[in-house]
Amino acid sequence: MNLRQLGSRLAALQGRILMTLCVAAALPSAQAEPRPVKAVEVAKNAWFVQGEAALGSTANRNFISNAGFVVTDDGVVAIDALGSPALATELLAEIRRVTPQPLRYVILTHYHADHIYGLQVLKAAGATILAHESGKAYLNSDTARQRLQSSRRDIAPWIDADTRVVPADRWLDQEDLTLRVGTTDIQVRHVGLAHTPEDLVVYVPDSGVLFAGDLVFRGRIPFVGEADSRHWIESLGRLIEIRPKVLIPGHGPASTEPVADLELTREYLKYLRTTMAEAARNLEPFDDAYAKADWSRFEHLPLFKAANRMNAYNTYLLM
Numbered sequence: 001m002n003l004r005q006l007g008s009r010l011a012a013l014q015g016r017i018l019m020t021l022c023v024a025a026a027l028p029s030a031q032a033e034p035r036p037v038k039a040v041e042v043a044k045n046a047w048f049v050q051g052e053a054a055l056g057s058t059a060n061r062n063f064i065s066n067a068g069f070v071v072t073d074d075g076v077v078a079i080d081a082l083g084s085p086a087l088a089t090e091l092l093a094e095i096r097r098v099t100p101q102p103l104r105y106v107i108l109t110h111y112h113a114d115h116i117y118g119l120q121v122l123k124a125a126g127a128t129i130l131a132h133e134s135g136k137a138y139l140n141s142d143t144a145r146q147r148l149q150s151s152r153r154d155i156a157p158w159i160d161a162d163t164r165v166v167p168a169d170r171w172l173d174q175e176d177l178t179l180r181v182g183t184t185d186i187q188v189r190h191v192g193l194a195h196t197p198e199d200l201v202v203y204v205p206d207s208g209v210l211f212a213g214d215l216v217f218r219g220r221i222p223f224v225g226e227a228d229s230r231h232w233i234e235s236l237g238r239l240i241e242i243r244p245k246v247l248i249p250g251h252g253p254a255s256t257e258p259v260a261d262l263e264l265t266r267e268y269l270k271y272l273r274t275t276m277a278e279a280a281r282n283l284e285p286f287d288d289a290y291a292k293a294d295w296s297r298f299e300h301l302p303l304f305k306a307a308n309r310m311n312a313y314n315t316y317l318l319m
């Protein structure tokens with residue numbers, strides 16, 4: 001083959017590769033297989049499953065949040081329950097894959113839909129559900145009812161008429177609690193009012209793993225909602241002091257550089273507060289203040305478009 005023939009062969013090959021890439025890119029995402037619930041061990045006896053960085057939908061089965069579990073010599077402690085009963089069933093199967101120990105407890109970091117719709121399955125499996133008592137307000141709220149109704153419509157058939165919001169079996173009213181399960185200490189700390197009033201985090205000193213719930217978001221913009229960002233910033237400071245070795249956030253991948261992630265979330269919240277407080281003080285219209293702010297440190301993060309403007313607006317109103 002001479003050089004010219006080789007050149008035209010290469011060009012043809014390149015064309016075929018390009019075409020393949022374009023066809024692959026054009027495939028509708030609905031055809032993609034939903035992400036399986038797959039437990040990954042992040043430290044000795046500490047596992048988690050990672051949801052997608054997306055909004056809940058029928059296609060992703062509402063698998064948009066993480067859940068974790070800790071295996072002790074006297075049973076398993078799960079952290080959060082995932083976003084639909086089917087996902088919780090898969091979580092149970094993953095627990096059974098790695099240990100014969102029974103599921104004893106579920107510690108709920110907070111009552112948000114994407115973390116709780118699997119509770120009924122875990123309770124039926126024999127687990128005692130623990131949550132902070134500030135979460136009681138959610139159970140009978142309009143927010144909870146409306147959210148469940150819209151989830152039944154938007155995330156059918158994964159959320160259906162049988163899906164319920166399950167109360168805790170044990171409501172914690174203290175700041176800190178250490179559960180001793182077998183020979184493992186499980187520290188439960190109330191860090192709300194931050195993302196929600198009832199925020200709990202779970203720390204396992206043996207392995208240095210911190211399950212941080214939605215106080216820390218990795219690889220995406222947090223939903224600030226009507227959260228109290230001042231107290232949230234303080235709580236992040238308390239978590240930084242723990243100096244955990246591994247951090248499992250409520251959303252996104254596990255982190256082996258927890259302090260950096262805690263600091264990034266804190267920086268984001270601080271920036272929201274500083275810019276929006278200044279605007280509110282100067283009676284500057286929100287749109288102007290938003291356009292003027294420099295979001296470059298955060299705009300590359302997933303869900304920036306979906307969440308940032310709302311976060312800024314809520315903070316502006318708060319101020």
Ligand SMILES: [Zn+2]
Nearest residue numbers: 065114214250
């Ligand atoms: Zn969440």
